[in-house]
Amino acid sequence: MRAVVQRVSRGSVEIDGSTVGAIGAGFVVLLGVARDDGEADAAWLADKILNLRVFEDEQGKMNRSVVDVRGGILVVSQFTLLADCRAGRRPSFTAAADPADAERLYERFVAILRGSGLEVATGVFRAMMQVSLVNDGPVTLLLDSRKAF
Template identity: 55%
Template sequence: MRALIQRVSEASVTVDGEIIGETGPGLLILICAMQGDSEAQADHLAAKISKLRIFKDEAGKMNRSVLDTGGSALIVSQFTLAADTRRGNRPGFSTAAAPAEGERLYEYFAGRLAGLGVKTATGKFGADMKVRLLNDGPVTIWMDTEDA
């Protein structure tokens, strides 16, 4: 699985003019299931993100996790994280999981992160979403379970 994690002051996702998910201080997680991914990758990623120390401590150092701060997470599916730009100018997405499997793993990941104690909200898989965020830092981190 691939994820782009952003530390945010706030974030929201809108579908058809209606806010369907939002978070205050915490994380915006853009996530993509790749071909061959399973619950094991989702479990690993959720555990890692829940403990990722990217929030400031009392000394101003990035030393606290979303769990430590009591923050929340907005999780948005984004198959374009699978973009292959090696050939030509039009990205290919053939390495992304098939839509049904991608949706299943997206929902599994969100449930797993919530099960670890992180308050979560989600977007709508496959929808045309508008995402607003106020990046804090900015802090943006790329994670790929293939590299872990």
């Protein structure tokens, strides 16, 4: 699984002009599911995101997690994170999981995050969405359950 994690002051997802998910301060997570991903990948990535210490403490140091600050998490499925753009001009998506497996693991990932007790909002799997956010910092992190980078 791959994720782009952005610390935000707010984030939302719209479909056809209607807001389907929104949070205040916390994380917007763009999530891509790879062909060989499984439950362990979802669990590892959720735990990593919940415990990343990238929120400021009283001294202004990044020393608090999203759990510590009781932030929200907005999760948006994005298979294009698995795109291979090394050859040619058209991305290859062969590394992305098939839609049924991807949706199952996306839902599992969201369920693990919700188990933390935090507010967790989502987009709609396989829908065309407009994602809005205000990146706080800016802080943007790339995570991969296979530790590819």
